[in-house]
Each structure stands twice: as C-alpha cells, then as structure tokens.
Amino acid sequence: MLTERQLLILQVIIDDFIDSAQPVGSRAISKKEKVSYSSATIRNEMADLEEMGFLEKTHSSSGRVPSEKGYRFYVDHLMSPFHLPRSDISFVQEAFTNQLVEFERVVQQSARVLSDLTNYTSIILGPEVYETRLKQLQIIPLSNYSAVAILVTNTGHVEHRSFTIPVEIHSSDLEKMVNILNKKLYGVPIIHLHRKLNSEISELLRQHTDEFDKAYKYLQAALFEEQPVKLYVGGKTNILMQPEFKDIEKVRSLYSMIEEEAEIAHLLRHESDEIKVTIGQENEVKAMKDCSLITASYSLGDEQMGTIALLGPTRMEYSKVISLLSLLSNRMSQTFHSWYQNGENGE
Amino acid sequence: MLTERQLLILQVIIDDFIDSAQPVGSRAISKKEKVSYSSATIRNEMADLEEMGFLEKTHSSSGRVPSEKGYRFYVDHLMSPFHLPRSDISFVQEAFTNQLVEFERVVQQSARVLSDLTNYTSIILGPEVYETRLKQLQIIPLSNYSAVAILVTNTGHVEHRSFTIPVEIHSSDLEKMVNILNKKLYGVPIIHLHRKLNSEISELLRQHTDEFDKAYKYLQAALFEEQPVKLYVGGKTNILMQPEFKDIEKVRSLYSMIEEEAEIAHLLRHESDEIKVTIGQENEVKAMKDCSLITASYSLGDEQMGTIALLGPTRMEYSKVISLLSLLSNRMSQTFHSWYQNGENGE
DNA sequence: TTTAGCACTCAGTAACATCGAGTGCTAACA
DNA sequence: TGTTAGCACTCGATGTTACTGAGTGCTAAA
Structure with missing residues (x-):
C-alpha cells in the first residue's frame, strides 16, 4: 500500500x-x-x-x-477534480443555443467544441437512435431513367439516394410501390426496416407483378443498404501540437488509423454510461499504444445513442478532459431528450 | 536562349x-x-x-x-508526356462503372482515385451546376413543433434542414405555402432561387396572412441560406510521405490551410479549361510556398462545374499528375454529360 | 570545344571533452 | 527511526575537432 x-x-x-x-x-x-x-x-x-x-x-x-x-x-x-473555467462552460452553452434541430448538427458542433477546448482530437460516434422510426418514404422521379429516393425519420434525419430506373420499370409502378411501403412501414424503427422488408413486405410485393419485384430490388439497394454508423472527427491537427508527436511516423500511423472508420467505431462503442479511460497499451490497437482514449456516451432516456471521445497522448489532461466530456455528454443528452419529448407528444 | x-x-x-x-x-x-x-x-x-x-x-x-x-x-x-500505366487507367475506369448517379458520389470517388494514384493530396471543388433547377420542395412535419424541409433538384441533389415551428404558425399554413412555392418555383435554377424569392414570391406571399409571412421567413432561413461550395479532400496523409514534409511545422501550417475551405475554394476556382500549374511562390498563400498546385476543371457542356486539383511539394511528378488530372476531368465531364442529357430529355 | 586533373568547399559523421540536471547512497542529525 | 545534507556517479545534451567524400570551379592540355 x-x-x-x-x-x-x-x-x-x-x-x-x-x-x-x-x-x-x-x-x-x-x-x-x-x-x-x-x-x-x-x-x-x-x-x-x-x-x-x-x-x-x-x-x-x-x-x-x-x-x-x-x-x-x-x-x-x-486526480483532483477539474473546475472548468467559466469561459469554457459558456463556450459550450453557446454552441447549444443555436437553433439546432438536427442530430447531425448537434453532433458536429459538439465535436468542434471538444477539439476547440482541448489540444486533442475529438471523435464522435453516432447518433444511433434505436427509437428512430420511419416517417415517410418518397420517390421523386428526375427523368424517365432516374429518380431520387428519400427517407425521412421522425427525428428529422433525411437519407437519400439517386438511382437509375431500368427501362422495364414504369414510374407509376414505383409510385404505387412507395405508397404500399409507406402504409406498411410508417412508424417502424429504422433498425428493423431491413428485417421487416425482407420478411413481410417482400412477400406482399411479390404478389404484384414481376416489375414490382424488380423495382423493389432497386429501391432496396438504393435506400436500405446497411449504413455504417457515422463518425465525426474534430481537431485532427491538434495532435500535431503535442510534443510526443514530433515524429512524423507516429502521426502517420495514427492518422491512417483514424481513417479506419469501422475499427474506430468498434473501439468507441461502449456499454456503461460512465466515462471510460483507456491508457496506452490498454488500447487494443497498436497505433494507439502511445495514446489515451477517453470516451463518454450520450443517450436518449435510457437508450444510449452514441459515444463522444477524445484522443490524445497518454500524457493527457485527464481531469479536464473528463469534466469536459461529462459536461458535453449531458448537454447533448439533454438536448436530444427535449426534442424527443416534443416529437413523441406532438403527433 | x-x-x-x-x-x-x-x-x-x-x-x-x-x-x-x-x-x-x-x-x-x-x-x-x-x-x-x-x-x-x-x-x-x-x-x-x-x-x-x-x-x-x-x-x-x-x-x-x-x-x-x-x-x-x-x-x-x-516535360516529356507521361503514359499512364494500364493499371492506373483501368483503376479510373472502374471507379466510374459503379452505379453512380449522384454528383456527390462521383466527386467523392474521384477525389479518392486521385489521391490513391498519387502521393499527393487531392482537392475537388464543386460541383456547382448552374443548370440545376428546382424539382420539388417539401415540408414534412415531424411534430407540432418541428418539421423538415426538403429541396430536390433535377440533378438528384437533395438539400434538407430541420427547423422548429413557432407556435403561432399552423402546419396547414406551411403546407399551403409550400404548394404555392412549388408552383411558382418549379424549374427555376437554384442560383436564382434566392433572388426570385426575394422579389416576386415574397410579394405574393405577403398578400396572404401575417402568419404566412412568418412561416416564410422561417422556411427561407432553413432552406435557402447561401450554401458554401463543397470541398472534397482526399489523401491528406499522403503529404506526410513526402520527404519535404519531415518538418511537423510545415505539415501543420499546410493542414490548417486546407481547413480554410473558403480560401481554398477561392484559390481553386479558375477560368480557363486548361490545366493550370501553380508552382511554389506563384501561389498567393504563404503556407503553400513550398507546394505546387495543379488544377483542372470539369464541366457540363460549355459550363464549368468545378475544379479538381492535386496539391504536393514543388518537386512533383508534374507530367504524371497532369495526365491523370486530364483523364479524370474528362471522365467526370463525360459522366455528368450523359446524365444531364437524360435528365433534360426525359421529362 | 571538350575533358582530365586538381584544389577547394562543406554537410555529415564520429570521437572526445565538458556541463549540468538528476540520481543513489552513506552518514549525520533531530 | 525518519529525515536530510553531502557527495560520487550517470548520462543526455552540447560543443569542439578532425576526417571523409561527394560535389564544385578553374586551369591547362587534348
């Protein structure tokens, strides 16, 4: 002892x-x-x-x-607890007072705030909203040969994809199909869309003509392909200010690691809603053996939506970073919560 | 001599x-x-x-x-002309054979191809399509307090923004307004939207109730704010491989320059449709005084849509880079051209 | 006009001395 | 017995010197 x-x-x-x-x-x-x-x-x-x-x-x-x-x-x-300076706190507050009404913007903004207030690189994963449901599906024809499919969720998220329409498919068929889909899929959680489509819906559609079948395949490819979770990175150049990264080789290996979105996403995802600190070799990834990663989660009610993280050298201002992450994750959760309440009740 | x-x-x-x-x-x-x-x-x-x-x-x-x-x-x-190896050419071809039907994707893909085939950083500006016209405007209410506005162009581009609806505005008002807007604005080139809105349309809308006016202001803020041109950067880490960038300080100043999107955009925009080489101090920007920038434009018919560029040290493989940019800019123009033809005729 | 030859320059490297911030250990002290 | 003063020692950093070799510029001969 x-x-x-x-x-x-x-x-x-x-x-x-x-x-x-x-x-x-x-x-x-x-x-x-x-x-x-x-x-x-x-x-x-x-x-x-x-x-x-x-x-x-x-x-x-x-x-x-x-x-x-x-x-x-x-x-x-x-570690002694860190008292964030007033200026930092108001900087965070300000970032949230804007008329932000999209997950994406809040997340982007948060990534920026995190990296601006530290000398580290911020990484945010998500949001993955399990409670996100389909609001509306739309196909807008652009020409005889192409159309754009748009998917809107109850959280205001918009997904879209253009695609070419094979000659054998008539646009009215597409239209009909979309109507059917909208009826059947309204309110279905996005994460279940894929399954639901493959089971019930494709059955239903097959009862119609062959053309339907083809059109459906197209649509599916266009809209419902598994979308990788989004990653937002802020302050990549901050790393260059750290004396431990004077060596270009280190920088390179770290940067190319950050590009590996899938790997990062896997690394960030974490269960508990406490702040988690991973120091040096505790990281599974080799390129991070001289780094520490500090992660916190943000959530909607009980459901975790995603992770915010800061990446820096093992010589990190742990105390400050933890305070900041904690503040920000709360602020994000809070914001999302307030929207969601409205979204639920407001229908 | x-x-x-x-x-x-x-x-x-x-x-x-x-x-x-x-x-x-x-x-x-x-x-x-x-x-x-x-x-x-x-x-x-x-x-x-x-x-x-x-x-x-x-x-x-x-x-x-x-x-x-x-x-x-x-x-x-x-410089002696550079013959691109077969492998490079087919690499480019392959990138274009995918079912790409969105400007964004083509541009993104192109940026990747450029940086993958060189050891430089690729920057693509655009596309700025002057012939892009409004296809459809939509408002999808999410709740009593919020909605998402969606704007679709004839090129398959989708712009969207969520916003909160002030209590005094009724969603049916919004709906009516959107109907009017759609009628009046269909086919209007996007770059003229702003003007058109401010002149004719706002007049028209003002003839309706006060609430309309307010709703309109909201919508305008949400959808028609001046959007900065998009910048796509590929292979940022390539620079780190160049021996002239062993010095972290140089890397940092260059990187922070690249983040200045507005400045870069201004730098890239260029008139002629020839390939332009800017060497070292010829660049206006200080951070680029050890770099060369090679730009080419891609276009739709006679109209220039944007610029593709490669950024590297002054010791650049000029010959190869020029061949590559030329190939790619042609390939891009070609692709866009083929779509656009369809889009025009196919209505 | 071309080239062989030679003196000269200077970055890079290695060998060596010096300096000083820091250590470990011992012995004296409270 | 815990604390501290004192001292020898270590080793990175810095500076000096000498040496090497790739390269030059210049001169004179072919």
Whole structure:
C-alpha cells in the first residue's frame, strides 16, 4: 500500500509532467508548495514508487516520468477534480443555443467544441437512435431513367439516394410501390426496416407483378443498404501540437488509423454510461499504444445513442478532459431528450 | 536562349530530382544514357543554368536542385508526356462503372482515385451546376413543433434542414405555402432561387396572412441560406510521405490551410479549361510556398462545374499528375454529360 | 570545344571533452 | 527511526575537432 506521502508525491509528479511534458526531478518536487520534504526524501520515495511500477526513468540519471500503471492509478485514485473555467462552460452553452434541430448538427458542433477546448482530437460516434422510426418514404422521379429516393425519420434525419430506373420499370409502378411501403412501414424503427422488408413486405410485393419485384430490388439497394454508423472527427491537427508527436511516423500511423472508420467505431462503442479511460497499451490497437482514449456516451432516456471521445497522448489532461466530456455528454443528452419529448407528444 | 544541350541537361536534372529528392551532381548526370558528355562539361553547363536561375545549390559544394523558375520552364517546355500505366487507367475506369448517379458520389470517388494514384493530396471543388433547377420542395412535419424541409433538384441533389415551428404558425399554413412555392418555383435554377424569392414570391406571399409571412421567413432561413461550395479532400496523409514534409511545422501550417475551405475554394476556382500549374511562390498563400498546385476543371457542356486539383511539394511528378488530372476531368465531364442529357430529355 | 586533373568547399559523421540536471547512497542529525 | 545534507556517479545534451567524400570551379592540355 502507498503511504499518504507517496500518494502526494505521485500526484504532484504526474500533475507536473502532464503540464510540462518533461521528466520531473526530485528538486522540482521539493520546491512545490504542497510538498515539505527535502529532495533527498523525495528521491527515496521516488525510488520506491518506481520499484512499484508507477514511475519510470528515461535514462539512469533522468527525472521520473509516469508509467502507464502510474496514469491508471492517477486516473482511478489521485486526480483532483477539474473546475472548468467559466469561459469554457459558456463556450459550450453557446454552441447549444443555436437553433439546432438536427442530430447531425448537434453532433458536429459538439465535436468542434471538444477539439476547440482541448489540444486533442475529438471523435464522435453516432447518433444511433434505436427509437428512430420511419416517417415517410418518397420517390421523386428526375427523368424517365432516374429518380431520387428519400427517407425521412421522425427525428428529422433525411437519407437519400439517386438511382437509375431500368427501362422495364414504369414510374407509376414505383409510385404505387412507395405508397404500399409507406402504409406498411410508417412508424417502424429504422433498425428493423431491413428485417421487416425482407420478411413481410417482400412477400406482399411479390404478389404484384414481376416489375414490382424488380423495382423493389432497386429501391432496396438504393435506400436500405446497411449504413455504417457515422463518425465525426474534430481537431485532427491538434495532435500535431503535442510534443510526443514530433515524429512524423507516429502521426502517420495514427492518422491512417483514424481513417479506419469501422475499427474506430468498434473501439468507441461502449456499454456503461460512465466515462471510460483507456491508457496506452490498454488500447487494443497498436497505433494507439502511445495514446489515451477517453470516451463518454450520450443517450436518449435510457437508450444510449452514441459515444463522444477524445484522443490524445497518454500524457493527457485527464481531469479536464473528463469534466469536459461529462459536461458535453449531458448537454447533448439533454438536448436530444427535449426534442424527443416534443416529437413523441406532438403527433 | 538555351542550347539543345542545356535543355537536355536541365531536363535530366529535374527528372532525376523529382524522382530522388536528392541534389543532383554532375557525375550522376554524365552517367545517364541520354547524356554523352563528361562530368566536367556538365559542370560548366550547370554553372550556366544556375546563373540563368534554373538551378540552385543547397550549399557551395552540393549538387544542383531545380529552382522554381526551373520547374516553371520544365512544365512549360521540357516535360516529356507521361503514359499512364494500364493499371492506373483501368483503376479510373472502374471507379466510374459503379452505379453512380449522384454528383456527390462521383466527386467523392474521384477525389479518392486521385489521391490513391498519387502521393499527393487531392482537392475537388464543386460541383456547382448552374443548370440545376428546382424539382420539388417539401415540408414534412415531424411534430407540432418541428418539421423538415426538403429541396430536390433535377440533378438528384437533395438539400434538407430541420427547423422548429413557432407556435403561432399552423402546419396547414406551411403546407399551403409550400404548394404555392412549388408552383411558382418549379424549374427555376437554384442560383436564382434566392433572388426570385426575394422579389416576386415574397410579394405574393405577403398578400396572404401575417402568419404566412412568418412561416416564410422561417422556411427561407432553413432552406435557402447561401450554401458554401463543397470541398472534397482526399489523401491528406499522403503529404506526410513526402520527404519535404519531415518538418511537423510545415505539415501543420499546410493542414490548417486546407481547413480554410473558403480560401481554398477561392484559390481553386479558375477560368480557363486548361490545366493550370501553380508552382511554389506563384501561389498567393504563404503556407503553400513550398507546394505546387495543379488544377483542372470539369464541366457540363460549355459550363464549368468545378475544379479538381492535386496539391504536393514543388518537386512533383508534374507530367504524371497532369495526365491523370486530364483523364479524370474528362471522365467526370463525360459522366455528368450523359446524365444531364437524360435528365433534360426525359421529362 | 571538350575533358582530365586538381584544389577547394562543406554537410555529415564520429570521437572526445565538458556541463549540468538528476540520481543513489552513506552518514549525520533531530 | 525518519529525515536530510553531502557527495560520487550517470548520462543526455552540447560543443569542439578532425576526417571523409561527394560535389564544385578553374586551369591547362587534348
């Protein structure tokens, strides 16, 4: 077990290192207000803390640097709560006072806020709204050969796709089909659309002509293909400001990782509604072994909608980032909740 | 004037440097097949070429490096035409064989193709279709308090925006208004929408109730706000592979430049339908002083729709890039043309 | 006019000394 | 017995010097 003094020293060292990015020496610590021991004492404690695996040296006569275990301990037990400055809080508030009435915009805006208020890269996953239901389906012919299909959900989300119409399909057929679909599918949760289509509806449609069948296939391809979850990334260049990314090679591997949307999406998705901190090697992905990822979820009532995250070096301002993520995830949930209430009752 | 021999030597030097990124020495040149002079002769010529400003030295005893003037001359007079490998050509073809029927997708795809086939960053501006006309306007109520407005053009482009409805406006009013708008605005070119709305239509609407007026204001804000032209960027990380961008500082300034969409858009827009090469300091923007930008336009008939561009270090494979841009811009124009024909006739 | 030859330049590298921030350890102190 | 002063030691960083070699410019001969 760690003594009070060790806890204090470890905390001060990590705080200092997070701030300065430089190995911390015993003398520097002994000079801190909070600490009233001589550098020699500190040195002894440091040696112990290193032996226990919380600190590391970059070379035999260097100051100490937190190990990943050190960060982990810091995050779990040591970190002092961060009070966001007024300016930051009002910056967040302002971002939400705009007439935002689309999920997409709120999410985009939030990503920007997160990266603007930190020196890290923000990643937001979602929103995946399980309660999203089909509001309306529409086909608008553009010519004899093409049309655009539009799908509107009760959350105001609009999905659209243009497609060419094979000659053998008449546009009136399409129209009829859309009418049928609208009747049958109104209010169906989007995530069940696919299934519902494949089971009931395709059966129903097949009772009509062959042309229907073909038209249906087209429509399905156009509108109901599995859509990957959206990823919003903000402040990609922030990473370049971190001294740990002076090495182009690191930057490259991290950037190309971020492009791998599927992988990121998988990484972000998380169960609990608590804030989760993943430090360095705790990350499954190699390219992130020098990074920490902090994730929080936003939700609609009990249902989780998505994840917001910040990606930075392991030397991260954990405390600040956690406060910020917490604030933002609440603010997002709140916003969505208020809409949804209206949407439900207002019909 | 330059002698034949000087032309040859300059060409070989620049070709070599583009390939190797290393200063080129006289000995290396004299060993090339095409060149049958001794290194001493080459040295003399090099000294002359340097005096004329086509070459530079990095230090007094280093090999030569092309100056910007050298590149300019190379691009204008020296470059040998590049034959794209079969594989590249078929790669481009394949990208266009998909069932692409939306401008956006074609453009996105093209940006990807460009960056995949080069080690540079691709930027595509547009499409700005002057012939785009309003096809249909729609308001779909989501609740008593909100609705989504959808605008569809004859090119299959869909624009949408959710908005909250103030209590004093009844949704049936909105509906009526949309009907009027649809009648009056059908077929109006999108770029004239704004004007038309402000002149004729608002007059017309004002003849109705006050509520109409308010609803109209809302709708206008929601749908017809000036939309900035879209920018598609591909292969941002490609820049990191270039040895001239080993310096993080350069990368950062370039990246933050690319984020300035308005500026980039302004830079890319270009008049002629020829391929335009801008080398180093010829660029107005400071952050691009070590870069070259090569732009080509794609069009619909005589009307230019937008610009495709590649951004890389001044040491660029000009020849290859020009061939590629030319191929792609043709391919894009062709594709759009074929749709548009259909769209026009098919009503 | 071309080229061989040679003196010269300078980035890059390696070897070596110096400096100083930091450590670990020991012995003295409260 | 816990704390601290003192000191020898370590090692990255920095600076000096010397050496190497790819490259040049110039001169003189072919």
